[in-house]
Amino acid sequence: MSLSFNVTPSQRRSKLINSIDAQGFVRIIEAHNGLSALVGQTASFERDGHSITYDGFWESSLTDSASKGLPDAEIVGNPSRLHTIDEILSVTSKPMIVDGDTGGSDVQFEYFVRDLERLGVSAVIIEDKIFPKRNSLDASANQTLEDPDAFARKIVRGREARVTDVFMVIARLESLIAGLGIEDAVMRAKKYIDSGVDGIMIHSKQDSPDEVIEFANLYDELCKPFGRRPILVCVPTTYNLITDAELAKYGFNVIIHANHLLRAAHKAMLDTSEVILSNDRGFEAEPWCVALPKVFAQVGFDQVKSKDREASKTQRLSVVIPAAGKDPIFNEGPKSLIEINSKPILRHQIETIRKVGINQIVVVRGYQGEQFDRFSDESGLVFCDNPQYLDTHSIHSLFCADQYLGNGFVLAFSDVLFSDDILRWLIDTENDIVLAVDNSYRYHRHEIDKNLDLVVTREGRTGHHRSLYPVKKKVEITRMGKNVSMEKADYEFTGLAYFSEEGARIVHQVYRDCLENVHESFHEADSFAKATISDFVQEIINRGFSVHGLEVYKGWMEVHNQMDIEVASKELRSDLVGS
Ligand code: SPV
Ligand code: MG
Secondary structure (H helix, E strand, C coil): CHHHCCCCHHHHHHHHHHHHHHHCCEEEEECCCHHHHHHHHHCEEEECCEEEECCEEEECHHHHHHHCCCCCCCCCCHHHHHHHHHHHHHCCCCCEEEECCCCCCHHHHHHHHHHHHHHCCCEEEEECECCCCCCCCCCCCCCCECCHHHHHHHHHHHHHCCCCCCCEEEEEECCCCCCCHHHHHHHHHHHHHHCCCCEEEECCCCCCCHHHHHHHHHHHHHHHHHCCCCEEEECCCCCCCCCHHHHHHCCCCEEEECCHHHHHHHHHHHHHHHHHHHHCCCHHHHHHCCCHHHHHHHCCHHHHHHHHHHHHHHHHCEEEEEECCCCCCCCCCCHHHCEECCEEHHHHHHHHHHHHCCCEEEEEECCCHHHHHHHCCCCCEEEEECCCCCCCCHHHHHHHCHHHCCCCEEEECCCEEECHHHHHHHHHCCCCEEEEEECCHHHHHHHCCCCCCEEEECCCCCCCCCCCCCCCCEEEEEEEECCCCCCCCCEEEEEEEEECHHHHHHHHHHHHHHHHHCCCCECCECCHHHCCHHHHHHHHHHCCCCCEEEEECCCEEECCCHHHHHHHHHHHHCCCCCC
16 A cells, blocks of 8 residues: 555645635644554545544654653754655655644754655644753643743744745643643744744643633634634644534644544553453454554565566466467568568567566467577577468467467467556456457448458447547457358457466367367357467357457557558557557
8 A cells, every 4th residue: 555655745735725725624633653644544434424534643752752661852853854754755745734833943844844745745833942942731731931022033034944835833822731821822822923934832731622612713813914714723732622624614624633533542541551461372462553554564574475476377378379370461571570660579579568578478489480590599589480380370389389378378469569557457357268350340341342350249339428538348258250141240259369377278178178069160260270260269258258458449459451551650650559
């Protein structure tokens, strides 16, 4: 998962203010490391048909310190904080507000703002206490407030260090925490707004929300002389009966749930460690723990495994190109070696196959087979021979490469140019036998002067909808052959087909059986020896196996005559097909 949440620093930075503008308020969850951030990134709850999620993260000084086993007293320095912040940002895409404590000295604050903005953080909140501060929620801790004018100057210095207007410097009023009352908070708020601050956070450690509501009720009025209303922030840790929606109604724009993920994890850790000791084993602790697959899924291990599987599937596959036949039109040599833009078709095919990462290519030679010698140094390319090329057809040629089919393979006609996308989509399919089929032949059928391999499907041909994305629809093939009427046909076979390991096992079994038992005509062929891929696919379907079609539209071309060569060479020059 963690790799999927990708965003640039500038995209992320502006998300906070955009969400506030769009929704009126944002709901922020604390994060103290990559895992807690992933929880905050993905958590959601369905209510009345709407999915409720967190809008961003609070990188809390309390939980950052506690997760390092340290007290919240400005002991964890900026380099360490920045490291944790970057850890969270690197696995998520939601915006972040950083708890900047007192900000340190003016100069320290300037550098901190510079670093946070560069990383893509949206806002920093600094509190108007004297460095080194003590956590605000501990009733017995000493709370000494900063001179408000000195703090206002720090705000100015921080804002001047920004590069963009999007990054926000927010002032946190600690008057209520220090017991100085609402008048002190209002006096300080005015000074900070006058200094240009982008937001005001009013903090309280009371169980009741009354005093922050009182401040919120005064807020619009106190902002009026300045002609702007900086966003209003609260942290309802102690007054936690009031809902986010209610706080938003009182005018709060940012509501921070400041330490819950760390406290939840801490409680589970305490209980779990005790349960293991008391039972002398781990079994009883399981209810306190998530199952490991959940951890794997959350941190993206599932994707790593599926990519590994994909990569090894590609490496194990072969592409088999039956190129043994003698073409009635181009009969000066194997059709594979016809040059398009000074490169044989086979060379174009090899380049496309390599782009997809398939190493093994098997060419079945026959007619003028020695002409392929020029490829003999090509690494990963092997040759098989079909000496009976005059009396046999493509299925016989394919099985001349029998030893290379077992791990799964792609069959590619020797006269077809195709894009790497089509090849990639084919091998990405989860079905065992999949043919790339094109739905555009009806539009150009008046130009067609040859028998196509036509395909009828269970679903019927789909219409074209304009779309930015290439079509990757799958259909089930029920009938295939050159004698299928053009009216009934839904698609044309492109000459590219994928067979998984299981698909290879099926074709092998059907082939062996037909070889032994078919002695007369075979579908549209006079004999099994002359069977084409269409005949064979029809046989597979008749035996009850599923054969799928992957609908493609453009991205391939069969070289059938001189005109095709001209069209292909033009398209290849403009980079439309293949290389
Ligand atoms: C934090 O989360 O570190 C805060 C909020 O500063 S509080 O702990 O409530 O002061
Ligand atoms: Mg803090």
